[in-house]
Amino acid sequence: MRRDFTYIDDIVEGVVRVADRPAQPDPEWSAEQPNPSTSNAPYRVYNIGNHQPAELPHVIETLEKCLGRKAEKRFLPMQPGDVVETYADVDDLARDVGFRPDTPLEVGIARFVEWYREYHGVERQ
16 A cells, blocks of 8 residues: 655645745636636645655554654555555646645654654653
């Protein structure tokens, strides 16, 4: 299974950039031949994600390395409604605001673990 994990600072950066550039109506939009990726209304919806799906075993290994301990794993079959792979298509975000989240998984997890330990007063083992 592969998932797209996005570091929180990248999400915030994307939201700020979108908020700083309010959408404008598309004057070329036509109700007779609507383009579902644009609108006559001044709003847009963007995916803000890392657009680089990681295999779940790699995510677990990275967490184990950062935490200095092994995870207890219990493998289950695919759950109803689950999908094999998900990731964000950030092409519209890059085109409209010039931003693509790019914090590598290993960096984001290491920063999160460091923050978590400091915030909760958890010492390294």
